[in-house]
Amino acid sequence: MSIRIDVWSDVVCPWCYIGKRRLETALDRFEHADEVTVTWHSFQLDPTIPAGHREPVQEMLAKKIGAPASQVRAMTHQVTQLAEAEGLSYDLGNAISVNTRDAHRVAHLAGQHGLGTEMHEALLKAHLSDAAVVDDPDTLIRLATEVGVPADEAGDVVRGTKYSAEVDADISTARKIGVSGVPFFMLNEKYGISGAQPAESFLGALRKVHAES
Amino acid sequence: MPEIPAEQPVDEEITVEELPQLITLEGSEDAPVCENGVCL
Helix, strand or coil: CCEEEEEEECCCCHHHHHHHHHHHHHHHHCCCHHHEEEEEEECCCCCCCCCCCCEEHHHHHHHHHCCCHHHHHHHHHHHHHHHHHCCCCCCCCCCEECCCHHHHHHHHHHHHCCCHHHHHHHHHHHHHCCCCCCCCHHHHHHHHHHHCCCHHHHHHHHHCCCCHHHHHHHHHHHHHCCCCEECEEEECCCEEEECCCCHHHHHHHHHHHHHHC | CCCCCCCCCCCCCCCHHHCCCCEECCCHHHCCCEECCECC
């Protein structure tokens, strides 16, 4: 009896990292966690950011929502505090907004090595906690090798276009099943859970799905 | 830090055509998400 969890997430998404931690907390308490597999899928919050364009996240947000920088700082402070409650240390004041396509291509390579979860974790931490630039080729190769991906393979992917189709397919699937925001969790291809739910909600869903399977 | 159990070594393709309409779990719609590049 197994439970399959498919997660759509972007590596620059503050709620995705919080959602990941809350899911992990739920799995830590779930009696049948050994029967659960988690697969991470690509989603781009803003695929229109030109490749190579870099901008401080707070400036990007201020432009996007038409709010003064002070308001954006207050809002990011709020999500930073919620992250802290999950044991995460965000540095959104220094985070840099980029196009995440290359990061997702590398994540797919890592997935081929059974390291998709580890790579997603590394990319989220790099962007949200370490203010690393996650479209920088050297940074992507370093992160990939740190989780166990062979450096030569990571280099080939970063320098080329491999796994573009897989990224597109993930995003296409997300659109087709109605995902407009992330994180989004799909359990056994039956139940959809949107957003960074409390761990208790994930746990309840896991128990419900297990009881049905 | 709790760890998520290892995933499948190879990405499993999801065939959308085979997916039924997803059932949204109760209360799920109120949780925070990032949408259209905004996560506030």
